[in-house]
Amino acid sequence: MLFFFTPRYIKEARRRLCVVYKALRYQKDLLTPRQLRRLRDDILQLQAAIRQGEKNSVIFSMQALEKYTLQVMPRRNYAGWRESVEMILVAVVLAASIRAYFLQPFKIPSGSMQPTLFGIVGQPSPSPPPPLPARILEFIVYGRSYLNVIAQFDETILHIEEHRFLNFFTFTQLKGTKHTYWTFAPSSTLYSCFGVSEGRFYRHGQAIARGMVTSGDQLFVDKLGYHFTSPRRGDIFVFRTLNIPKIRSRRLEHAAFEHYIKRLVGVPGDTLRIDSPLLFVNGQVALESRLRQVMSCENGFQGYANVPSSLYLATPQETFTVPPNSYFALGDNSYNSSDSREWGVVPRGSVVGRALFILWPFSSRWGWIH
Structure with a gap:
């Protein structure tokens, strides 16, 4: 509140101090010890004048500091452009770091996860x-x-x-x-x-x-969480397809760049069976709420399906046990999904992260992903 009653010359003096501090951070190594001492003395003098609040003293100290600063650290050509480029580079590095270690943007490519997530x-x-x-x-x-x-x-x-x-x-x-x-x-x-x-x-x-x-849903993938906790049944997760042989053989030229998104339904050691529309895990109907939602056949869900042409879980009697360091993935749109029934398990090393948040478009699905 007191900021609104601060005299303009005091505000300007504080702003000039910030400018000098910033210039010092960038060019301190170019100054001699004598120049540094002089600058620090002028800064202390201006700070003391600000505390006293006497107008003429503040203006005199401010002008003296500015004059000496320009003398030892002259303005560089295109300073405004330099700062803008610097800000852009910092933003690019920050965005790249976030993408590499924390959050990765992802676009839903198909309708295999409907009605939870929509493709184009x-x-x-x-x-x-x-x-x-x-x-x-x-x-x-x-x-x-x-x-x-x-x-x-x-x-x-x-x-x-x-x-x-x-x-x-x-x-x-x-x-x-x-x-x-x-x-x-x-x-x-x-x-x-x-x-x-x-x-x-x-x-x-x-x-x-x-x-x-x-447009398909655009979302963020949490790349950090699985470094501390293991993937769980019911998670929607993104993984690379490079190390899944049956996908590689089908799309050799694109496999290295492809990512898939599915719902994780089986962790290592789980024995799975599908008796449409139900998914059985270790001999009983899956307990996880997100899997039960798919099996409910309500609100657009159709349950899980046996597809006779699939390599795995093609019939209600067939079972599959998930091997170590692997996960079994199914699409929520089970009748129209290419998933682990067709090409097998997802290796642990291929997992990118958990789907976190739909950021666009602003439909009824916008927000946290479940």
Whole structure:
């Protein structure tokens, strides 16, 4: 409260002291002992004048300190730019450190964890997009964008190429025989939701892709917690796929860069069995509340499924015992999930961390992840 009644010259003197302190921290090693003593004497003199509060004394001491400071530590060219670049570099280093040791951003790539977490969803529509202000608002709040790609000629799509921006936003380039189109959606969504594929022919004026695309949930992964506690049943966790042979053999060229997100349902030593919609752990129905929520078949959940084509747990009678230093992972959307039933266990060394917080979009799922 007293700050508002402090005279302006006192505030200015304190600000000048802060500037001198900062300059000293950067250039102290360039000064001689005599210059350092003189600067410290001038600083002490200004501090004493501030305590006394006499205006002329404060102004005189402030001017003397500033004059000598500029004499021994002259202003460098582009000082403002230097400070801005320095702040940016510090921010980059800090962000890189946080990403490396504490929190890693992650984007849900598919619908295998629905309805807990959503991947990119496309919805075709015959109607044109809404006005621009509405589109901007919907994108900021809900991560929703609109496609309205119309064929400019009678032509065939020859090549489809996907690009990423800032590792979060995905664009797809559609190269036709006469024209090239750009869409704000991944190629998999264009194919599965809008039927766009290489070799398909479109008439002039025909909609190649028209409708709505909702971005996948963007979240933070806690990389630190599992250094102190072991992963537990019911956790949603992220892991690298490089050391999972059946995934590597399927996607050799991309495996080194891929991460998956699933729910951990089995820890080392657990014997698992699925009798749809139930998951059995060591002979009894799973007790964890998050697993029971999936098995409830309520609020969008469908329970766990036996898939006859799977390598593991394909029938209600089949069991699987999780080996040491491994985890068994299933998607909450069990009927549409590629998980441990198909490619086996997750090695302990491949675990990145636990899914922590949905940071965007600001849907009903925004917040802590369970």
